Amino acid sequence: MFNKARWRLTLWFAAVVAVILVVIGGAVYFTARTSLFRQVNSDLEAHAQREVIQPLANRQLDPGRQSLVDIATAGGYFYAITGADGQVLQRTPNTDVTGLAAPADLSPSAKFIDTRSSDGDHLRIYLQPVQGPRGNTFFVQVGRSTEPERTALNRLVLILAAGGGAGLMLAFAGGFLLAGRALAPIQTAVAKQRQFVADASHELRTPLALIRANAELLERDAVKPVAANITSVHDIIGETDRLSALVGQMLTLASADAGQEPAERVPVELGALAADAVREMRLLSAEKQVSINAHADGPAIVEGDPLRLRQLLTILVDNSIKYSPAGAAVDVRARAAGERALLQVTDNGRGIPAEAVPQIFERFYRVDKARSREMGGAGLGLSIARWIAETHGGSIDIQSEPGKGTTVTVALPLASADLPGSASTAPQPDVSLDR
Structure with a gap:
């Protein structure tokens, strides 16, 4: 009975710890992911403003000419200017046209989109509409690969999984030990109760047997006067007194087990x-x-x-x-x-x-x-x-x-x-x- 209860408590404890570890691990992962991609978004927007949008506003860049060729592409950033129909007007040499935003993704407000390159790498692109010198709308697209961030996140997942697994194993072992300690007093109490019942039964059996034996003797000698069997009568009275004292003591101990305090102070x-x-x-x-x-x-x-x-x-x-x-x-x-x-x-x-x-x-x-x-x-x-x-x-x-x-x-x-x-x-x- 106690072994089953111990395993049940251990499993419950391990399950609770597992849920806590999953919640903590999920919170750590999503916090790290949010922080990483927020930084990516900030960098993309800053590069777009500095390298393309501000030069366009200052007329230092003409969307109709190949002016983006000279933009530095350090850090893996690529730049492109497309028309409203999605046609690429300008791009840096490292731009993978396959990974640019499709015409369906173009919108009148700035936004970030995730795409894939021709090699299957994950890309994040900052898309910003701008007005050209002649009033027509162009779309500035600045992007870079997010594989480094995804690699870091995958590594974090492995670390969290390994740490969580180790923590779960420790929790299981600790839960087993704690369950054993928690059940030990109960097990001891039950064992004492069983021993008490067994001892009480043994103590009650002897006087009851003596009372019965003397009563049967009196029954067989019913025709004799009581004085002839006075010893049996005394034995019955003595054993009855002993039983009464024993029952009284057992009731007192029952009060003790129930935690009852003295009646008055x-x-x-x-x-x-x-x-x-x-x-x-x-x-x-x-x-x-x-x-x-x-x-x-x-x-x-x-x-x-x-x-x-x-x-x-x-x-x-x-x-x-x-x-x-x-x-x-x-x-x-x-x-x-x-x-x-x-x-x-x-x-x-x-x-x-x-x-x-x-x-x-x-x-x-x-x-x-x-x-x-x-x-x-x-x-x-x-x-x-x-x-x-x-x-x-x-x-x-x-x-x-x-x-x-x-x-x-x-x-x-x-x-x-x-x-x-x-x-x-x-x-x-x-x-x-x-x-």
Whole structure:
């Protein structure tokens, strides 16, 4: 699909460039042709006035006598005087009578005509009617060959054709490269979408299969009391909760792909947010026997969506607790640094391998797939966290060392000092929840 689109774009680009080259080449050719023949016309008229018409007016030249014989014919100019019937009265020796204007071309006004010599050369003739001494009309014809101009124009055509052909080849090659670059992001997006659909289908298949298996077990044991199959009921509820969480995460990512911004922008104090997150995660931390602490080093107020920012922090704290062994500690710290507010979640858990860190924000990516699935993770949380940080004009960074722990830092722009209604601008007290 993309190869066809790439070739189609290349051909369109080459066609547009070809049209432009033809237009430019045509403009150059006709401009050069007009300029050359305008100069030829000017020279012919000047020679006619100087060599024939002015001498006739000054009675220095008699149309009835062979006075043109002595006119210099340098530059290839030839001169002739004809009667109204086209009969040649006088001419210079280099005049080719075949190339003179025919009687049908004679007119009462001056004009330029193109003819051919007996050798087939192109000639241009300036034709000017004049009054003779006895009141009769004669026609002065001054001309020369235009083969030099035509040769120059033919050479110009060859140069334009060669240059245009080379330009078209470059345009074709450049268009192919540009089309590839233009389609690369689309191709990547489509590939990611296909991968997302495939991964989502895989993630949904497992809980659905478990729900179906437990439901079939309940159906076979329908005569037994519910208490006898309470494990199957719990499994169905657990998988349903997991499906609900997965669908919610997928909807969030769909909003991210659609470019939706956070629903509201209000002042949010990150110290208060950290304290609330620690209180919210107390049951999970107690269950995992992990101590969790929140610290606020002074006010750190940002402008954003409180629900989305809470979701971001919950994802980070939840990951730290889930992937930390019993006895580990999780530290949540909020502080201001320059023009940024920093939110850091640090644990001393098992860490992340260095080769996995660059991929950690990819959708459905899990360092330990089997263990993540056992813990209910689908590999979407950090993708959502990064989207939330970026939609708030911030960034998220992970520093981890296997066996020593992980630090996740979210940097957000500090809110303007004059924002009204700043929430909890005073530093929040430290909150500590031990196992």
